[in-house]
Amino acid sequence: MNSIEVSLPKxxxxxEIQLPKLCTRCxxxxxxxxxxxxxxYDVGSIRYKDKKVKCEACKGTGRAG
Incomplete structure (x- = not known):
């Protein structure tokens, strides 16, 4: 559990801040x-645009599990 202390004038x-457990891959x-x-045809294979796919580790939820 992380805590932050906020200082005001007096x-x-x-x-208390609870950070969600995020997936470490995505x-x-x-x-x-x-x-x-x-x-x-002349060079062979080159890198093309990246494609977005669903994360296999968290099954697209974004949370570690």
Whole structure:
């Protein structure tokens, strides 16, 4: 449990903050970027635009579990 102390001119109020347990792979977004490759005739394969896919670790919820 993290706590932050807020200082006011003549008062000090402790505030309790509960941080949600976020997924360590997608950092809470529920999505990851998957690298795509494209094939060309003269060069071979090159990197193409990344595609967003649902995170497999948290199943798209964004929470560790």
């Amino acid at each position: 008062a000090s109020i402790p505030i 950092l809470g977004s529920g999505e990851q970027l998957a690298m795509q490759s494209a094939v060309t």
